[in-house]
Amino acid sequence: VQLVESGGGLVQAGGSLSLSCAASGFTFRDYAIVWFRQAPGKEREGVSCINDRDDSTLYAESVKGRFAISRDNAKNTVYLQMNSLKPEDTADYYCAALRGGLRSGYGCFEAHGMDIWGVGTLVTVSS
Secondary structure (H helix, E strand, O other): OEEEEEOOEEEEOOOOEEEEEEEEOOOHHHEEEEEEEEOOOOOOEEEEEEOOOOOOEEEOOOOOOOEEEEEEOOOOEEEEEEOOOOHHHOEEEEEEEEEOHHHHOOOOOOHHHOOEEOOOEEEEEEO
16 A cells, blocks of 8 residues: 655746656545645645545645646546746645545545555755
8 A cells, every 4th residue: 555756856936847646555546635745844734635536626725726636547646737836835745545535524634634645755946
């Protein structure tokens, strides 16, 4: 059972990156997938979420209009397209899986409710 993030790196402000979260070992379609991030010295925050059955999405206000989340159940993968990146987007980005999605009783950005976590990928945005 694992989630593996990829696609992080260094980009200039205004640039784009696409993150991937590849799942294995569990029934991917039964889980909502959430992207969190944690910047140095700051608390972890929810970035974006895609639900399991209806693919409904949720975004943090700070990334709305710039980030787009999508999932490919055939490939057991969730993507996070990040455009118009800002230096304040610099953080470790983690994906997490929530069994049953919003039916679980947990909100998308409630980190303590997540069932599976990836190890993260670093995104650095230079000014």
